[in-house]
Amino acid sequence: GEAMAAVHVRGELAEQLASSGDIGHPRSMLQARFPQLGSQLERLEEEWWYCPEQNSAQKELYGRREPKNNLKIRLGRFRKWAMSRNEKVIVAFGHSTYFKELMGGQHRRLRNGEMLKIQL
Numbered sequence: 001g002e003a004m005a006a007v008h009v010r011g012e013l014a015e016q017l018a019s020s021g022d023i024g025h026p027r028s029m030l031q032a033r034f035p036q037l038g039s040q041l042e043r044l045e046e047e048w049w050y051c052p053e054q055n056s057a058q059k060e061l062y063g064r065r066e067p068k069n070n071l072k073i074r075l076g077r078f079r080k081w082a083m084s085r086n087e088k089v090i091v092a093f094g095h096s097t098y099f100k101e102l103m104g105g106q107h108r109r110l111r112n113g114e115m116l117k118i119q120l
Contacts, residue, residue, distance in 0.1 A: 005091075007037065007040050008040060009037060009043060009044060010078060010081065010092075011044050011048040011049075012074035012075070012078045012081075013074075013078060013092060013093070013094040014048070014049055014074070014094075014095075014098075015095035015097065015098060016068075016071045016095075016098065016101075017049060017050040017055060017064075017065060017066035018065055018066065018097075019062065020055075020057070020062035023049055023055045023056065023062065024048055024049035024057070025058075026058070027041055027042075027045065027046045027048060028046060030044075050064070050070060051063075051064045051066070068101075071097075072101070075098070075101055075102050078092075078102070079102070079120060082120055083120055096109045096110040096111075096114075097109075099118070102118065103118060
C-alpha cells in the first residue's frame with residue numbers, strides 16, 4: 001500500500017486574531033476531538049493562539065487583536081520551517097489573510113475552501 005504522508009501541526013498557521021471567532025481551542029480539547037492527531041498536537045502549547053490571557057473562546061473573552069507585526073513573525077517562522085523541509089510538496093491548511101500575507105499582501109483574498117499553489 002501507499003505510505004501515509006507525514007502530518008505536522010503548526011501553530012503559526014493560525015488565523016490572525018482579529019475577532020472572537022479567530023480564537024483557538026486549547027490543545028487538550030483538540031486532542032480529545034481529534035485523537036488520531038494526538039502526538040502531533042502534543043507539540044502545541046495548551047493555549048497556542050495570540051494573547052491567551054486576554055482571548056479565550058471557553059470564557060467568551062475577546063480582549064486583544066493580534067498586531068500585524070506578530071503575524072509577520074509567525075509567517076517568518078513558518079517560511080523558515082517550510083524551507084528547511086526535504087519534501088518537494090507541502091500541503092498547508094490555513095486562512096485567507098495568513099496566505100495573503102505570506103505572499104507579501106499581493107494576492108486577493110481566498111474564498112472558503114479555495115486552493116492556492118505557492119512556491120517559496
